[in-house]
Structures are given as C-alpha cells and as structure tokens.
Amino acid sequence: MSARDNILQRVRDAVRAPAPRPPAPAANSIWPPLGEAEARFREEFTALKGEIIESLPEFLAVFEKIATDGSELAGKGNATAREADLGVTACECLVAQTGSVVVTCRNAEERALSALPPVHLVVAHREQIVPDLNAALALLRTRYGGDFPKMVSVISGPSRTADIEKVLVMGAHGPKRLAVHFVRS
Amino acid sequence: MNPNACRFQRAARAKAFDLRHRAIVAKNIATYHAAVARGLARFADWESARRRAAAIKWEVMNHLDRYLEEFERNVLARGGHVHWAETAAEASQQVVALAKQHGVRRAVKSKSMVTEEIHLNSALEAAGITVLETDLGEYICQLRGEPPYHIVTPVMHLNREQIAATFHEKFGTPLDATAEQLAGSAREQLRAEFLRADMGITGANFAVADTGMIGLCTNEGNGRLTTALPRLHVAIVGIEKLVPRLEDLALFWPLLATRGTGQFLTVYNTLIGGSENLHVILLDNGRTRLLADAEQRNALHCIRCGACLNVCPVYRTVGGHSYGTTYQGPLGSMITPHLRGWRDWSHLPYASSLCGKCADVCPVRIPIHHHLLHNRRNVIQRRLDSPIQRLAFRAWLWAVRSPRRYALGGRLARWAMRIGIAAPFAKAWTDHRELPPAPRETFRDWWRTNP
Numbered sequence: 181m182s183a184r185d186n187i188l189q190r191v192r193d194a195v196r197a198p199a200p201r202p203p204a205p206a207a208n209s210i211w212p213p214l215g216e217a218e219a220r221f222r223e224e225f226t227a228l229k230g231e232i233i234e235s236l237p238e239f240l241a242v243f244e245k246i247a248t249d250g251s252e253l254a255g256k257g258n259a260t261a262r263e264a265d266l267g268v269t270a271c272e273c274l275v276a277q278t279g280s281v282v283v284t285c286r287n288a289e290e291r292a293l294s295a296l297p298p299v300h301l302v303v304a305h306r307e308q309i310v311p312d313l314n315a316a317l318a319l320l321r322t323r324y325g326g327d328f329p330k331m332v333s334v335i336s337g338p339s340r341t342a343d344i345e346k347v348l349v350m351g352a353h354g355p356k357r358l359a360v361h362f363v364r365s
Numbered sequence: 366m367n368p369n370a371c372r373f374q375r376a377a378r379a380k381a382f383d384l385r386h387r388a389i390v391a392k393n394i395a396t397y398h399a400a401v402a403r404g405l406a407r408f409a410d411w412e413s414a415r416r417r418a419a420a421i422k423w424e425v426m427n428h429l430d431r432y433l434e435e436f437e438r439n440v441l442a443r444g445g446h447v448h449w450a451e452t453a454a455e456a457s458q459q460v461v462a463l464a465k466q467h468g469v470r471r472a473v474k475s476k477s478m479v480t481e482e483i484h485l486n487s488a489l490e491a492a493g494i495t496v497l498e499t500d501l502g503e504y505i506c507q508l509r510g511e512p513p514y515h516i517v518t519p520v521m522h523l524n525r526e527q528i529a530a531t532f533h534e535k536f537g538t539p540l541d542a543t544a545e546q547l548a549g550s551a552r553e554q555l556r557a558e559f560l561r562a563d564m565g566i567t568g569a570n571f572a573v574a575d576t577g578m579i580g581l582c583t584n585e586g587n588g589r590l591t592t593a594l595p596r597l598h599v600a601i602v603g604i605e606k607l608v609p610r611l612e613d614l615a616l617f618w619p620l621l622a623t624r625g626t627g628q629f630l631t632v633y634n635t636l637i638g639g640s641e642n643l644h645v646i647l648l649d650n651g652r653t654r655l656l657a658d659a660e661q662r663n664a665l666h667c668i669r670c671g672a673c674l675n676v677c678p679v680y681r682t683v684g685g686h687s688y689g690t691t692y693q694g695p696l697g698s699m700i701t702p703h704l705r706g707w708r709d710w711s712h713l714p715y716a717s718s719l720c721g722k723c724a725d726v727c728p729v730r731i732p733i734h735h736h737l738l739h740n741r742r743n744v745i746q747r748r749l750d751s752p753i754q755r756l757a758f759r760a761w762l763w764a765v766r767s768p769r770r771y772a773l774g775g776r777l778a779r780w781a782m783r784i785g786i787a788a789p790f791a792k793a794w795t796d797h798r799e800l801p802p803a804p805r806e807t808f809r810d811w812w813r814t815n816p
Contacts, residue, residue: 183451187647190657191653198659204420205420208413209410210408210410210413211408211409212407212409262560285593288593292594312615313615317612326443328638331592331635335632336628337632339586340585344523345393345525345544346396349545352584352585352587
C-alpha cells in the first residue's frame with residue numbers, strides 16, 4: 181500500500197460517520213453596497229498606497245531601465261526584469277471593492293516583471309474594472325476555462341511588512357511602488 | 366507530570382512576570398485590535414460571512430476523500446506533481462529527495478507553519494542544503510535561532526531594539542536602525558538569495574480542488590519571489606487546506622486577512638498551478654486521527670489566522686514560546702494533543718480560562734473553547750490526569766452528593782482556613798495571591814439566624 185492509498189483509506193474511514201452539519205447561513209449580502217465602480221476603485225487603491233498615474237510621459241521620464249510585457253508601451257521597454265527600475269504589465273481586471281489589480285503570468289519572465297523591479301506599473305482600461313472579488317474570479321474562469329495561467333496574483337497595493345513592532349514599512353520584497361495608468365480606449 | 370507539562374509551567378511562570386515581554390506583546394496586540402476593528406467595519410454582515418465559511422469547510426471536511434482526489438487529478442492534469450506523506454519525517458525526506466534529484470544546493474522558503482511542523486529546515490541542513498527564510502519575521506527568527514512566537518506574527522515578542530541588535534551583530538547595521546532600515550537590509554540580503562536559489566519552498570494557505578491551485582497569501586511579496594524565481598517549487602500542504610472552488614476564495618481571502626492582521630486582503634493573494642516545476646506534498650501527520658473524531662472534526666476547519674492567540678488571556682500572559690508547540694495558543698491546544706499524542710500534550714487543554722473569546726473571533730466559527738473542554742474530557746477518559754487530582758474529585762463527588770456531608774465539608778474548610786492549615790493545599794494559588802480570610806460563619810449558619 182502506498183502512502184496515498186493509506187491516507188485516502190484513513191480519510192474514507194474517518195468521514196463515514198458524518199459530523200453535525202452547521203446551521204445553514206442566511207442568503208443576505210455580506211458586503212456593504214459598492215457605489216460607483218471607478219470611484220470606489222480609485223478610493224480603495226489609493227488608500228492602499230497605490231498611485232494612479234494621470235500623465236504617463238511625466239511618470240516614465242524618471243526611469244532609465246524599463247521592462248514591459250509588450251502591451252501598451254510597445255517599443256519603450258529595453259531591460260530585463262532583473263535589472264529594470266520599472267516593470268510594466270497589463271492586467272486581467274481591477275477590483276473596485278478591494279482596490280486590487282489582478283495580474284497573471286504564463287512564464288518566468290512575466291512573473292519576474294511584476295515582482296522584481298522596485299516599481300510596478302499596470303496599464304489598464306477603465307472597462308477592466310469589475311465590482312468585486314467574486315466577479316474577478318468568475319471572469320478568470322470564463323476567460324481561461326480550465327487552462328489558467330501559471331500564476332494568478334491579486335495584488336492590493338505595494339509590498340509591505342509590519343513584522344517589526346507592527347510598524348508599516350513599504351517595499352519588503354516586492355515593488356515599493358505600485359501604479360495604475362488608465363489608457364483612453 | 367510529563368516533561369512537556371513541566372517545561373510549559375516553568376516557561377509560563379517566567380514569562381508571566383516578565384514585564385518587558387508583557388509590554389511588547391500588549392503594544393503589538395493593541396495595534397492589531399485597532400486594525401481589526403477597521404477591517405470588520407468593511408463587512409455588512411460578518412456573522413453571515415463566517416457561517417458561510419463554516420458551511421464550506423464542513424462540506425470539504427466531510428467529503429475530504431473526494432476533494433483530495435479532485436485536487437490531485439487537477440494538479441496532475443495541468444502538469445504538476447503530487448506526493449503524499451503520512452508523517453512529518455516522510456514529508457521532509459521527500460523534500461530532501463527532490464532536492465537531491467534536481468541538484469539543489471540552496472533553497473528559499475516563504476513563511477509556512479507546516480514546514481515548522483515537519484522540522485524541514487534541520488532535515489535540509491543535515492543533507493547539506495542551505496535554506497533561508499524569506500518572510501521578515503521568520504528571517505529574524507532564523508537569525509536568532511528561535512522558533513516563531515506566533516503563527517502569523519513570528520517576532521511579536523521582540524521590540525525594534527532587540528531586532529536591531531541582532532542585525533547589528535550579523536550585518537553591521539546601526540544599533541538604532543529603524544524598522545525601515547532593518548527591512549531594507551533584509552530585502553538586500555534576501556534579494557541575492559532569491560536570484561541564486563534552486564528551490565522555492567512554500568506551504569499553502571489554500572489548496573483549490575477544482576483548479577488544482579496552491580493559494581499563498583503574503584504582504585511582503587516573498588511568496589511570489591519564492592515561487593517565481595527558483596526552477597523548482599515544492600509546496601507542502603496539510604490535507605485540511607482544501608477549498609472546493611476557486612470562487613470560495615472571494616470569501617476566504619477577506620476572512621483570513623481581516624482576522625489575521627485587520628487588512629481586507631493581504632497584499633499578494635497568489636494562485637499557482639499548471640507548472641511542471643510544481644511539486645505538491647499532501648501531508649497527513651495525524652490529521653486523519655482528528656478527522657475520525659466526528660465530534661471534534663471541525664477543529665480541522667482552522668485557516669490559521671491567529672486571531673484566537675491574540676485574544677487569549679493565557680497566550681498573552683505566558684507567551685507563544687511557552688507552549689513548546691508549532692501551533693500556539695487556543696488553536697494549538699485544540700489540535701496538538703490530537704496530532705501529536707495525548708500522553709505528551711495532555712496539559713495543553715488546561716492552558717485556558719474557557720472564556721470563549723477564541724470562539725467569538727474565529728472566522729470559521731470553530732467552537733474552540735468547547736473543544737478544549739472536550740480535550741480535557743479525553744484526557745480523563747484516557748486516565749492521563751494525575752492520580753491525586755482523580756482522588757480529589759472522587760472525594761468532592763462523594764461529599765456533594767449528601768447535604769450533610771457537604772455542610773460538614775464547608776465547616777471543616779472554614780476551620781482549616783482559620784487556623785491556617787489550608788494554605789499549603791492552595792499553594793498554586795497562594796504563591797502569587799493572598800488567600801481570602803475565612804468567613805465568620807458559614808452560609809448555612811447565617812441563613813438560620815437571618816430568616
């Protein structure tokens with residue numbers, strides 16, 4: 181018998197006697213009303229210390245080495261993620277309820293793009309804002325069926341730690357700054 | 366008394382009177398409570414949310430065989446690998462074997478309590494593999510050679526000066542370094558390690574059955590770097606970590622973050638799957654024993670948010686290290702005897718005032734203090750309580766079954782208190798407190814004279 185068979189057999193034997201079922205939860209909404217989606221996104225995202233970039237040229241001017249996944253800033257990227265001062269990516273969607281950006285990666289270079297450079301810029305369309313986490317996950321399922329990208333990240337603000345005396349420090353291991361720029365469509 | 370119980374009592378006694386420890390932990394937890402209050406305000410109906418989570422976890426745990434098979438099927442279908450480990454030693458050996466097979470010399474680890482549970486670091490180091498913690502708190506623990514003090518906040522017991530002293534000694538940073546400088550130094554040290562590590566090791570906050578994904582929740586981004594950069598990713602997953610559907614995370618992510626730190630979401634909620642570099646190790650290590658106990662099965666619903674530790678008057682007084690367990694506080698006292706044996710850990714369920722605050726705050730509605738009471742019953746049923754205690758309760762039972770014997774007992778106790786021979790029997794109490802003076806008359810006498 182393999183460890184797998186042993187464990188599964190023990191699990192089967194264990195759950196033969198059912199545990200008392202907890203009371204059925206109420207069907208009411210557990211979240212307060214969302215409000216207007218874009219306004220809510222801006223409010224949540226900036227509360228998490230994310231930056232919304234209105235003027236792209238001005239923002240880009242300070243960076244020397246830029247790495248991109250090719251979208252929206254085509255031609256401007258010239259560095260690899262490991263050496264770049266700025267990583268630019270697209271996103272799957274933005275979540276109004278939580279101020280999050282949902283980024284997916286299919287390969288190692290894409291994964292590094294939103295993780296290694298000290299600044300991460302997400303280029304997005306306003307139409308990509310979805311109301312809540314439920315909608316974001318449902319969108320991923322519809323878009324990919326079973327074939328999800330290798331990494332899905334729901335990113336809510338720049339990297340941070342509060343491990344030392346609960347004092348908030350930005351930029352623990354991931355990007356110190358997270359920015360979103362909305363492209364006119 | 367078993368050696369673990371002796372160690373616990375000794376450590377607890379020392380910590381309970383360590384005023385610096387008390388001040389550091391109180392400050393940390395006060396900050397936590399303020400954040401959680403803000404976090405809870407983001408829910409319209411917190412109670413419904415946790416009821417929903419409890420229902421989902423009930424569904425998983427009572428059909429765990431099906432969900433495990435579904436999860437395995439989906440990981441395999443997307444090119445990943447699944448291993449099963451019955452014990453801690455088996456899981457560690459599997460990681461070491463994978464490392465050797467792939468020529469791994471250096472590994473980085475994202476914060477994971479299950480790897481503490483199986484003592485993975487020492488197994489890897491014994492095999493000549495360097496392993497580095499990358500969560501700042503865990504990194505500090507590793508530098509100091511200490512186990513984590515808290516499942517979510519590993520260095521809750523240290524103040525900035527103590528951490529700065531450690532960094533000063535190891536890296537020459539200033540003794541008065543700020544939290545920002547210390548985190549910056551760790552970022553610098555670890556960035557190089559991320560880039561040259563051959564293997565990334567993680568646990569899992571969630572394992573999603575219907576998509577075969579590993580869910581990691583971090584704030585620092587170390588979970589993403591650990592899984593994105595090295596060529597091999599090993600995830601060690603307790604079999605209780607499953608959720609049925611991807612969409613369930615829209616509920617579980619906020620529940621975990623709200624009670625874990627007061628955030629609505631941790632910064633990085635990452636899902637990993639579909640890679641041939643992914644090796645998942647599904648770990649039992651005693652979990653099926655707890656699963657077999659239908660009455661206490663829902664103890665496995667725990668999502669390790671750490672809220673029950675923060676509110677527990679015992680945890681706050683004796684501190685996380687006193688328990689001597691991987692999982693501290695009420696949650697640890699609930700599961701450790703089941704997972705690691707009653708003989709060695711029978712004292713843990715008594716490290717509770719049964720006030721029930723742990724159950725109040727639990728985001729998946731585990732009746733933790735009831736389980737602690739059940740565990741005390743289990744201890745008695747296994748005859749692991751002390752013979753003296755057993756005799757005392759027998760005598761008590763005999764006395765209270767007759768009004769005359771009860772009245773006589775009251776008189777004797779009052780007499781013993783008056784002439785001062787009661788104190789030695791109440792030593793555990795009188796070591797730190799005054800015994801109240803004996804009442805002038807018994808209640809019965811008073812009742813008779815005051816009709």
